Amino acid sequence: MSILTSPWPWYIVGPAIGLMVPLLLLLGNKAFGISSSLRHMCAMCIPTNAKFFKYDWKAESWNLVFALGMIIGGCIAGCLLKNPDPIALSESAVESMNKLGVKDYSGLIPTDVFNFNALLTLRGFILMVVGGFFIGFGTRYANGCTSGHAIMGIANLQWPSLVATCCFFAGGLLMTWFILPILMNL
């Protein structure tokens, strides 16, 4: 079983992700990108007068179906064929995260930080709700996310995508090194 449940090295995962780009192009002329699904969900579910959501989302339904597939894939690999071992993190990373107050390393995310009870704490609310809001607002404002800009955009030699990716990274570094240590101690 371990061959089915053990994690894959980067040189398998990276190229496999990269191949999603030609796969989607060949399957139906679709540009690899996930964050548009958030916009389609707004257009589909929330009644609004905003022009931004007045378009034929049904024509883009492939993106929502793709997202649904990702949930199924997540279930297959993360539930049915769950890796029983904790992630093999570098020692220095564990040391740094211990300092942040993380205790539970058994799963894919620190469930002692991300859980329903923590939602009612200031720390949990900021990390999950504000963090999620930043992702949704930021990705649409930036016109793409890690898949649409960092992979699809850069691979298609789009310099705005390179700019966006550098900014994703700058924001992440700022959060990790300067803000997260404060947030984690709230």
Place this chain on the structure above:
Amino acid sequence: MKNLKFLIAGTIFGIILIRGEVISWFRIQEMFRFQAFHMYGTICSAIAVAMISIMIIKKYNIKTFSGEEIKIADKEFTKGNVIGGLMFGLGWAMTGACPGPLYALIGSGLPIIIVVLLSAVLGTYCYGCLKDKLPH
């Protein structure tokens, strides 16, 4: 059921993300702290493979399976690439996830991530309502 193929493609992608652990808050922290090569190797090799694939498609004028000409829209530069990009980065490091991983994490049996996803939908909604007032 013309979308069935995208359901299968999404499923494969979800499996790849989980097996690669790139959806892990721990791995994202490790990346932003420069404490492992895993994420850098993954992202760079993904870009390289995607880039070579696109070059081959363009050079040999390869068509879709249904015979259509393949067209990829250009990305136009706006100030949003910078401001929105920074904001996205903050959220990425806070939640340890970007939109794709959110779906895969929910599927992996973490219903708490539904909260993060709904909040992201709300964020996109607020952007849509404020779009005309923001610098672009």
